[in-house]
Amino acid sequence: MARILVMDDSAFMRTLLRGALEAAGHEVEDFLPMSALEVLKKTKEWKPDLVLTDYHMPLIKGDEVARMAQRGCPDARILVLTATRDPDVEARLRRSGASLVLYKPMAAPEVLRHAEELLAQ
Structure with a gap:
């Protein structure tokens, strides 16, 4: 069982991903980050094994989430979901610490895999 932190601006997506991950036996925390400092604080306190985040959220982008999550919990893997198919965005995410970038739409079982x-x- 792993500790997985899910960040997305869509409550529906947070609930969907949380359900799939918990059904697979993982401990899951989810929230909508309002700032980079919130991401840093949450990852330092909760120490996730994996951070699963959306790229495009209203107040913070996935590259900033990845950067702050790496500072807060350097051993955590970071998986970013995005609908933006742009090589520059993917490169920026990788430089920021993303372990893997997946493109939407993607079903919850595929994200779990x-x-x-x-x-x-």
């Missing part, structure tokens, strides 16, 4: 592959590394 990728998350578990990252956790196994």
Whole structure:
């Protein structure tokens, strides 16, 4: 069982991902980050094994989430979901600490499979 932190501006997506991850036996915390400092604080306190985040949120982008999550919990893997198919965005995410970038739409079981592959590394 891993500790997984889910961040997304969509309550529906947070609930969907949380359900799939918990059904697979993982401990899941989810929230909508309002700032980079919130991400830093949450990752320092909760120490997730994996951070699963959306790229495009109203107040913070996935690259900033990745950067702050790495500062807060350097051992955590970071999986970013995005609908933005732009090589520059993916490169920026990788430089910021993203372990894997997945493109939406993607079904929850597929996200779970990728998350578990990252956790196994």
